[in-house]
Amino acid sequence: xxxxxxxxxxxxxxxxxxxxxxxxxxxxxxxxxxxxxxxxxxxxxxxxxxxxxxxxxxxxxxxxxxxxxxxxxxxxxxxxxxxxxxxxxxxxxxxxxxxxxxxxxxxxxxxxxxxxxxxxxxxxxxxxxxxxxxxxxxxxxxxxxxxxxxxxxxxxxxxxxxxxxxxxxxxxxxxxxxxxxxxxxxxxxxxxxxxxxxxxxxxxxxxxxxxxxxxxxxxxxxxxxxxxxxxxxxxxxxxxxxxxxxxxxxxxxxxxxxxxxxxxxxx
Amino acid sequence: xxxxxxxxxxxxxxxxxxxxxxxxxxxxxxxxxxxxxxxxxxxxxxxxxxxxxxxxxxxxxxxxxxxxxxxxxxxxxxxxxxxxxxxxxxxxxxxxxxxxxxxxxxxxxxxxxxxxxxxxxxxxxxxxxxxxxxxxxxxxxxxxxxxxxxxxxxxxxxxxxxxxxxxxxxxxxxxxxxxxxxxxxxxxxxxxxxxxxxxxxxxxxxxxxxxxxxxxxxxxxxxxxxxxxxxxxxxxxxxxxxxxxxxxxxxxxxxxxxxxxxxxxxx
Numbered sequence: 001x002x003x004x005x006x007x008x009x010x011x012x013x014x015x016x017x018x019x020x021x022x023x024x025x026x027x028x029x030x031x032x033x034x035x036x037x038x039x040x041x042x043x044x045x046x047x048x049x050x051x052x053x054x055x056x057x058x059x060x061x062x063x064x065x066x067x068x069x070x071x072x073x074x075x076x077x078x079x080x081x082x083x084x085x086x087x088x089x090x091x092x093x094x095x096x097x098x099x100x101x102x103x104x105x106x107x108x109x110x111x112x113x114x115x116x117x118x119x120x121x122x123x124x125x126x127x128x129x130x131x132x133x134x135x136x137x138x139x140x141x142x143x144x145x146x147x148x149x150x151x152x153x154x155x156x157x158x159x160x161x162x163x164x165x166x167x168x169x170x171x172x173x174x175x176x177x178x179x180x181x182x183x184x185x186x187x188x189x190x191x192x193x194x195x196x197x198x199x200x201x202x203x204x205x206x207x208x209x210x211x212x213x214x215x216x217x218x219x220x221x222x223x224x225x226x227x228x229x230x231x232x233x234x235x236x237x238x239x240x241x242x243x244x245x246x247x248x249x250x251x252x253x254x255x256x257x258x259x260x261x262x263x264x265x266x267x
Numbered sequence: 268x269x270x271x272x273x274x275x276x277x278x279x280x281x282x283x284x285x286x287x288x289x290x291x292x293x294x295x296x297x298x299x300x301x302x303x304x305x306x307x308x309x310x311x312x313x314x315x316x317x318x319x320x321x322x323x324x325x326x327x328x329x330x331x332x333x334x335x336x337x338x339x340x341x342x343x344x345x346x347x348x349x350x351x352x353x354x355x356x357x358x359x360x361x362x363x364x365x366x367x368x369x370x371x372x373x374x375x376x377x378x379x380x381x382x383x384x385x386x387x388x389x390x391x392x393x394x395x396x397x398x399x400x401x402x403x404x405x406x407x408x409x410x411x412x413x414x415x416x417x418x419x420x421x422x423x424x425x426x427x428x429x430x431x432x433x434x435x436x437x438x439x440x441x442x443x444x445x446x447x448x449x450x451x452x453x454x455x456x457x458x459x460x461x462x463x464x465x466x467x468x469x470x471x472x473x474x475x476x477x478x479x480x481x482x483x484x485x486x487x488x489x490x491x492x493x494x495x496x497x498x499x500x501x502x503x504x505x506x507x508x509x510x511x512x513x514x515x516x517x518x519x520x521x522x523x524x525x526x527x528x529x530x531x532x533x534x
Contacts, residue, residue, distance in 0.1 A: 139522045144512045165519075242529065245411045252432075255406045255525035258518065262509065262526045 002058060002072040002079040004065070010089045014080060017102035018059050021091045021160060028156075035105045037158035042067050044168055045101040049074065051171030053103040061087060064098040105158060108176040111149065115191060118146035118174075119216055120265055123188070123195070124154045125232055126223035127253060133157055134165025135254035136221065141169035143258070144265040148175040149218075151184065185220065185235040193218040197236035198260050199228050200250065207260055210240035211267040219264050224253050269325060269339040269346040271332070277356045281347060284369035285326050288358045288427060295423075302372045304425035309334050311435055312368045316341065318438030320370040328354060331365040372425060375443040378416065382458060385413035385441075386483055387532055390455070390462070391421045392448075392499055393490035394520060400424050401432025402521035403488065408436035410525070411532040415442040416485075418451065452487065452502040460485040464503035465527050466495050467517065474527055477507035478534040486531050491520050 007015065017036055020026050031037055036056055039048040042064060049055060049071055058072065058079040065072070065081070072079055087095050115121065122140045127133050133155045140148060148157075154177075156162060157170040178184045185195045196210050197220040204210075211217055220236055222228030233239065242251060242259050250256065274282065284303055287293050298304055303323055306315040309331060316322060316338055325339070325346040332339070332348070339346055354362050382388065389407045394400050400422045407415060415424075421444075423429060424437040445451045452462045463477050464487040471477075478484055487503055489495030500506065509518060509526050517523065 135519065135522060139518055142511045142518050142522075143509075143526075167519075242410075244409045251406055251409050251525065252402065252434075255402065255409075255521060258522035258525045259410075259529045262529070 002055075002075050002077055004081055005078050006081045008082075008086065010086055014057070014078070015059065015082075015090050017056060018087075018090050018100060019092075022093055027160070031105075031159075036102050037105055037163065038160045039101045039103060040095070040099075040160055040164050042099045044163060045099050046071050047168030047171050048101060048103050048163075051168070053106065053171070056102040056104060058099065058101045059087065059090075060099040068099055109174065111176055111178065111187075114147045114149065114174045114176045115193075120145045120261075121147040121149060121193065121218050122257070122261065123149045123151070123178075123184075123218050123220045125151045125221065125228055126153045127221065128153070128155050129224055130155050130159045130161035131165050132224060132253050133159075134162040134170070136257045137162070137166040137169040137173055137175075139254070139258040140261050141166075141173040143261040145173065145219075145261055148173055149184075149188075150175065150177050151181050152178065153181075182231065183235075185218075185232055185237075188218045189237055192216050194238065195220055195236040196238045196240050196264070197228055197233055198222070198241070198256060199233050199239050200241060201233055201239045204239040204241040206243050207240040207263045210238045211264045214267055217264055217267070219257075219260055221253065221257055221260075269322075269342050269344055271348055272345050273348045275349075275353065277353055281324070281345070282326065282349075282357050284323060285354075285357050285367060286359075289360055294426070298372075298426075303369050304372055304430065305427045306368045306370060307362070307366075307427055307431050309366045311430060312366050313338050314435030314438050315368060315370050315430075318435070320373065320438070323369040323371060325366065325368045326354065326357075327366040335366055376441065378443055378445065378454075379458075381414045381416065381441045381443045382460075387412045387528075388414040388416060388460065388485050389524070389528065390416045390418070390445075390451075390485050390487045392418045392488065392495055393420045394488065395420070395422050396491055397422050397426045397428035398432050399491060399520050400426075401429040401437070403524045404429070404433040404436040404440055404442075406521070406525040407528050408433075408440040410528040412440065412486075412528055415440055416451075416455075417442065417444050418448050419445065420448075449498065450502075452485075452499055452504075455485045456504055459483050461505065462487055462503040463505045463507050463531070464495055464500055465489070465508070465523060466500050466503075466506050467508060468500055468506045471506040471508040473510050474507040474530045477505045478531045481534055484531055484534070486524075486527055488520065488524055488527075
C-alpha cells in the first residue's frame with residue numbers, strides 16, 4: 001500500500017519530479033537525468049502501472065484517492081497528497097485530471113525484439129511534436145499495428161503530453177528507438193518488411209495500391225514540416241500518398257497517419 | 268493599400284480586437300458582439316482574405332510586412348505595426364507566426380444553400396474542442412467532402428484556434444449552423460441524404476459496408492466525450508464503426524473522422 005504523505009509547502013524537495021511541467025526544456029533534462037516520466041490522469045496512471053512501469057511516487061489532491069485506491073494498493077511508493085492549489089503551484093498548470101504519477105523508464109528493447117512476430121509497424125522519422133507522436137501511437141494501436149520504431153530525432157513517446165494524447169498506447173504498443181538513421185530502412189527491408197513511405201513524391205502511388213497484397217509492412221512517416229528526408233524517401237521500397245482534393249493543403253500528420261494505418265491494416 | 272499605423276502603447280484602444288487571445292470566454296463575447304474573428308499566421312490571413320472576408324485591421328511586427336505586401340495592397344483597412352514584445356503583451360501569448368488579422372463574419376448561408384449540389388457532407392453534433400473542429404474541417408476538405416453542418420452546440424469554426432488548425436479550410440469548405448437540433452437528421456434524410464452516424468452502437472456496421480454504394484451521404488459525428496446523443500444515434504439511417512483492435516480505447520475524434528471521411532469519399 002502506498003504511503004500517503006501530506007505536503008503543504010510548494011518547495012518541498014519531495015515534489016521535485018513534478019515541477020514546471022510546461023517547461024519542455026527543463027523537463028527533458030530532468031526526466032533524462034533521473035530516468036523518469038510522468039503519467040497524468042487516473043486512467044493513464046492506471047495503464048502505466050498495468051504496463052509494468054515501477055512507480056517513484058504519486059501526486060494528487062485528496063478527492064482522487066478513492067478512485068485510485070486499488071492502484072495505490074499495489075505499490076509501496078509514496079503518494080504525496082496536496083491541495084489543488086499547491087498542485088497547480090508546483091506543476092505550473094491546472095491539473096484537470098487530478099492524479100499524477102512519476103514512473104521509472106525501462107531500458108528500450110532491441111529492434112529485433114520489437115519486430116519479432118510483427119506484421120505491421122509504423123516508423124517515425126522526425127515527428128517533433130509530442131501531441132502528434134501520442135496521436136500516432138493511439139491510432140496505430142487502435143487500428144491493429146504491432147509496433148513502432150522511432151528514428152533518433154523523433155520526439156519522446158514518454159513525454160507527458162505524448163503519454164496523455166496516446167491514452168496509454170505508449171505502454172501497450174511495443175516500440176523502441178532506432179540507433180542508426182542512415183541505413184535504417186534497408187535494414188528493415190532485409191528483415192522482410194516492405195518499407196512504404198508516406199510522401200508527396202512524384203512516383204507515389206495511392207496508399208491502397210501501395211500496400212495491396214503485402215505481407216510485412218513498415219509504414220514510414222516523416223516530419224510535420226518538410227516531410228521525409230530525401231534519403232529515407234529514396235531508400236523506401238515504395239512511396240505512397242493519400243489521394244486528396246485539389247488545391248487543399250495536405251492532411252496533418254495525425255490525420256494522415258490514421259488513414260494510412262487504417263488502409264495498411266486492412267490490406 | 269492598407270494604412271500602416273505604428274502603435275507603441277499596449278493600452279491603445281485600436282488594439283481592442285486583439286486582446287487576451289487565450290481567454291476563451293472573453294473572446295467569445297468580444298467576437299460575437301463585434302461580429303469579428305481572428306486569423307493567425309501569414310498563410311491563414313491570406314486565405315481568409317482570398318475567401319472574401321472583409322478586414323477590420325491587421326496586427327503585425329515589421330518583419331512580416333514584406334511577405335504580406337500583396338495582401339495589404341488589396342484593402343484600405345489599417346495595419347497596426349507593433350514590436351513583437353507589444354504584440355505578446357496585448358494578445359497574451361507569443362505570436363509565433365507573426366501576422367494577425369481581424370476579419371468581419373458574414374451571415375451564415377441557409378442549410379439548403381450549403382447542401383445544394385453536395386454529395387458528401389459532415390455533420391457535427393457537439394464537437395466542443397476548437398482544435399477538433401479545425402482538424403475535422405481540414406480532413407473533410409482534403410478528402411473531398413463538399414460541406415459541413417454544425418448542430419447548435421458545436422464549437423465555432425471561426426474561433427482563432429479552429430481557423431489555425433483547419434489551415435484555412437473553414438474558409439473554403441461551405442458550412443452553416445443547423446438552427447434546429449431535434450429533427451435535423453430526418454430533415455437531411457428527406458433532402459435525399461443517407462445519414463450515417465459514427466458510433467459504437469451494437470448495430471453499427473463497419474464504415475466501408477455502411478457507406479458502400481450510397482449516393483448522397485451525411486456523415487454524422489458526435490462529441491469527444493459521450494459520443495452522439497441518443498436521439499441522433501437512433502434517428503440516423505445507419506450506424507457505423509471503424510473496426511478497431513480489442514482492448515484499445517477508441518480513436519480520437521480527429522483521427523476517426525479522417526478515416527471515416529476517407530472511406531466515405533471513396534465509396
